[in-house]
Amino acid sequence: MMKSLLCIFLLALPVGFAQQLYLGAALGTPLTSPDDIEEITDSFELGAQFGLDFLPGLGVRAAIEGNPFSGGFKLASGDAIFRFYLPMSPNSVYTGLGADAYFSNQPDSVSDLEAADLVAHALGGVEFRLGRFGLFAEALPSYIIGNDPSERTSYYLRARSGVNFHF
Numbered sequence: 001m002m003k004s005l006l007c008i009f010l011l012a013l014p015v016g017f018a019q020q021l022y023l024g025a026a027l028g029t030p031l032t033s034p035d036d037i038e039e040i041t042d043s044f045e046l047g048a049q050f051g052l053d054f055l056p057g058l059g060v061r062a063a064i065e066g067n068p069f070s071g072g073f074k075l076a077s078g079d080a081i082f083r084f085y086l087p088m089s090p091n092s093v094y095t096g097l098g099a100d101a102y103f104s105n106q107p108d109s110v111s112d113l114e115a116a117d118l119v120a121h122a123l124g125g126v127e128f129r130l131g132r133f134g135l136f137a138e139a140l141p142s143y144i145i146g147n148d149p150s151e152r153t154s155y156y157l158r159a160r161s162g163v164n165f166h167f
Helices: 001-018 109-117
Strands: 021-028 045-055 058-067 072-085 092-102 117-129 134-142 157-165
Touching: 001 092, 021 134, 045 157, 058 109, 072 109, 072 117, 092 134
Parallel strands: none
Antiparallel strands: 021 045, 021 157, 045 058, 058 072, 072 092, 092 117, 117 134, 134 157
C-alpha cells in the first residue's frame, strides 16, 4: 500500500510542479515622478518580459522597458509574482513585489549599469487568458530607494498592459 502511494505521488509530482514559461510585450506609462505628470500624456514606453511560473501560484519575471523612438532602454526590472486563479478559469489576479534599475541615460557599457537608480515597487494586475495568449493590465506603485520617504517626489505610479505568450 505504501509503495503504491509513493509511486502515485512520484508520478503526479512533475505535473504539480510543471514549469510554465511566457514571453510578453508591454506598453506602459513612462517612469515619472508626481512633478512630471504632464510627461505621461506625451510619451509611452515599450517593454519585453520573460516569466517563469515554477509553481501554479508563484513565479518570477524579468523585463526591460524604454522608448526606442526617444532614448532607448531606460529600465530593467525583476518581480516575484503571486497568482490567484479565478475558479474554473485560466484567468488570474496577481500581486507581487519587485525592484527596478532606472537609467537616466541609455547605458553604453557595463560600467554605466552602476549609475542606475534603484526603485522598489509593488504590483497588482489581472491577466485574461485566450488559449496560449494572455492579455494583462497592471499598476506598479513605486518608491525610489535612497530618497527621503517624506518627499512626494520619492513616489510614483506606473501602469502597464500588454500580451503574454505562454509555452
